[in-house]
Amino acid sequence: MVDWSGGNDTGARPRKDAIWAGVSRSGAADAPVYLRNRIDAETWIAALIDSEAQAGRRTLIGFDFPFGYPAGFAEAVTGDSDPFALWDWFEARIQDSPQANNRFDLAGELNLALGTGNGPFWANGLPNRDIPGLPRTKAGYENPFSDRRHAETLAKGAFTCWQMAGAGAVGSQVFMGLPVLSRLRKRFAGQVAVWPFEQLDAPVAFVEIWPSLTAGPAPDGMVKDAWQVQEVARQFAALAPADLARMLDVHAPEEGAIFGLGFEDRLKADPPLRNDCFALPPGVHWTPVDEALSLLRERLSVVTKAEDTPLDAALGRIVAQDVTARRANPPLPNTAVDGYGFAGGRGAGPHVLPVVSGRAAAGDAPGDVPEGHAIRVLTGAALPQGVDTVVLQEDVQIDGGNLRFTGPIKQGANTRKAGEDVVAGQTVLTAGRQVTAADLALLAATGLSSLSLRQRLRVGVISTGDEIVQPGETAADGQIFDANRPMLLGLIAQFGHTPVDLGHVGDDRAALRARLDGAAGQVDAILTSGGASAGDEDHVSALLKEAGALALWRIAVKPGRPLALGMWQGMPVFGLPGNPVAAMVCTLIFARPALAVLAGQDWTAPQGFDVPAAFEKRKKPGRREYLRARMRNGAAEVFASEGSGRISGLSWAEGLVELPDEGLDVRPGDPVRFIPYGSFGL
Known part of the structure; x- marks a missing residue:
């Protein structure tokens, strides 16, 4: 999903009102991609099409600008109602570079050519230059065509494509987007089909989207455009084939349409996982450990939201999108030792250099050192102008105001280059990484005070069974103390998630149902211990079966009985064995990597x-x-x-x-x- 822009290059640092792209594959979302201008965006999209084709995958690409104009416009401009004729017309006339384009001039020329001089296009966005034919406001406005396409009359809040500038305007995006689509369609001739103008029987589909139709407010600290493309990609990727077919059944041969219009409620539905995500293929009896892990890895995806987080609260959190250095480390060339600095290397034999007054210490502002002179420098000090080499303090003598030492010494000796460790703009942490104390040092050193992190995954723990007694209570004969719940809560905390104690429930199916219902909205996933097999008192598996979302995975592992895996009101439930040893082993081997993916972390196999x-x-x-x-x-x-x-x-x-x-x-x-x-x- 691509959020487009009609403006100029927006710079190296990610920001709003730029071009953003969101990609979802197999239920897993990549971090949103920032594209600073249309040239970069076109190159990136072409590379994406190539890479997905090589991987044998079909690709649906959504662009957030109209693919056509109200009826009659294409024929008035090109003599043909075919929208692709209009695409070609724009491609031949739009002049575009990262810093300038001719969209406003072309809009004025179109108005004049259509005989109005005051419409249908309006809103000149250039503050210092009037453009013939393109009014700044709608005063005296004339439009021989409909103000909106049929799709815009149905999409509440959608802007007209005639407005070229101003908040929410899409007119400039159409001018600057259609030439790109035209070129991509020709470059990948036979591989791209455009909806709703063509049957989607090619490997790549282009569709028109409007993210505001279904994407809610962005999480705190996240750029709205980045959030919207990520969220819309997730929504479309989660569609069942039947829903997708209904959304594509649209007849709009000239104007085009907004994909998903009329199906907003379906797209806004936010189940973290499909109810069948744990389903095993028919006939599977005993599942090998590696196969079970592979199935979990393929079927689970992140459910936590991203938020901007200060550095002092980042430890243990999951990086939501790649983090780039704002400052080089070191920011300036500096000295690696205590000694004396000067310019250039020196050959073998004795050398004498006059020493200037003062010194350079860490934190000092670099001064100037005349050629042929030396200055006292301390470890970590930025090299003054005229210094690129340092001789160790132990290797010199100071005689009056002169420095004496014996060469040779190479130019650049005992110094560090600017950016030798990290350069500004370099990726220092990638999405999916759990922030460590060492990462905090790297982030601070490279100028970061905050970063986009996933909210901590909230994991509830329930223990079940009439035989369970809580620590501190009196245990009757045949009863045991609840060892599993404190163990599982501790494991969750050590994994870096937020443990939520949901208590103990006896062998009472109604009480367990109420406890699970009460957990909805409080937690993102649940671990239960006990009741996960198929006996009369195994109420966890029985309730999940009633909900139509149970899979008893009989995994070929010891220790461990079947894992009951299922969904309860959109929450994944891991039904662990009641035996503490089996519960801990199954948590480490199966639940730990699965919870990591739900939290936004990379799938992590343990190092043996x-x-x-x-x-x-x-x-x-x-x-x-x-x-x-x-x-x-x-x-x-x-x-x-x-x-x-x-x-x-x-x-x-x-x-x-x-x-x-x-x-x-x-x-x-x-x-x-x-x-x-x-x-x-x-």
Whole structure:
């Protein structure tokens, strides 16, 4: 989705009233792309079409300006009612560069050619130059055509295409957009179809959009145009085929139409995920771990909104869009050591240079050093004018007002160049990264005081079962203390999300339904423990099944029983096993990367290391196993018992040993894969 502009180049720094593009693929949205002028935008769009074609994907590209004018205009100008004849007409006459174009002059010429001299186009946007035929206001306005296309009469608040300047005007965008579309259509002849003028049977479709039709207010701190293209791309990408077909069923052979007009409520619907996103293919019984992870990765997408956030609140948050340096680091050439600075290198042998008064220290404003002289410099000081080389303090002698040292020394020695670390405009953090303390240093050093970050993902935790007793209460025979909820809340916090304690619910289906209903709007995702299988008291899976959004994933993993995955009022629900060991392992392996994607983070696979085993183990083929383990004396030792009820093993361990799906016999010294808890963000 592309938000267009009829104005001049808007500069290197992203800003409003520029060209922005939003891309969504397979349910995952890229960060909005800032395009500073139409030349850059046309190049970028052409490259996108090429890359998507090479990947074998079809592409729908929306542009936020009219593809046609009210009936009769095209024939009056070109002698042909075919809108593409009008596209070609504009392409042949528009003169465009990043800093200037002739759109207002051409509008005046059109008015004069149509015999009115005072319409249909109006609003000269050049403050210092009157243009023959183009009035600044509608005083005495004449228009031989309709004021609006049929689409604009239905779209409340839409502007007329005759207005060339002023807030909300689209007239200039049409003038400067149609030539680009005309060139792209010719460049990709046979590959592009334009709606609603042509059947969309080509790999690429061009459609007209109006983002304000369905995109709500932008999150705080985010450029409105950037938000709108991202949001509209998400809305269109989420359309079911039947809805898409109905929206495309429009007859407007000359004027064109606004895609989605009349379907605003459908497009504004905001389910974070489709109800079938967890559905497995028919006939699947036991799902390998890698296949389950791949399915999650493909089907989940970000649900958190972006907001502008000050640097001191950024730690642990997810970057919403690429961050570029506002200032170089270092901003000026500087000295890497304490010593004396001068210009040029020196050959072998003794050298004597007079020393100027004063010194250059970190934070000083650089002065001037005459040629053939030296100055005292301290580490980190900006190099004064006339200094490009520094000799170490330990290698010199000061004799009166002279500096004495023995060469050779190369020009530029012991100095740092401006931008040696980072140059202004360079991308320093990419979208999807979780901000670290080291990142804060980089952001501060490069002039950033705030950045666009995702709101923290809110993850609710519910424990279920009549046998559960809360810590501090009295446990009767047959009851157990709730170990899962504090563990899961702690894991969520360590992942960088916001944990929300939704409490404990006994084996009462109505009470569980009420608790899930109450969580709507409070959280973005839910983890439950217990009740996730198919027994009489497994109420989590039963309720999700009633809602028509349950998939019992029987994953070939130990420890772990089936994962109940589903949707409740638009919230993804991860039904974890009730056993604490299985609950923690399934959270680390499956829920952790899935929650990261929902939060806007890149999919993160844990880093494992091949280390010698300090244990023996015979494993049957058919499922992957995770053993509680820790490193001692350079080898991985495992907990004495594999029992899923041995909670002490979770605390004893420092990570997991992952054994592959295949059968194997592990002997001491054999290589095994050890995944430290730190690789899971713990």
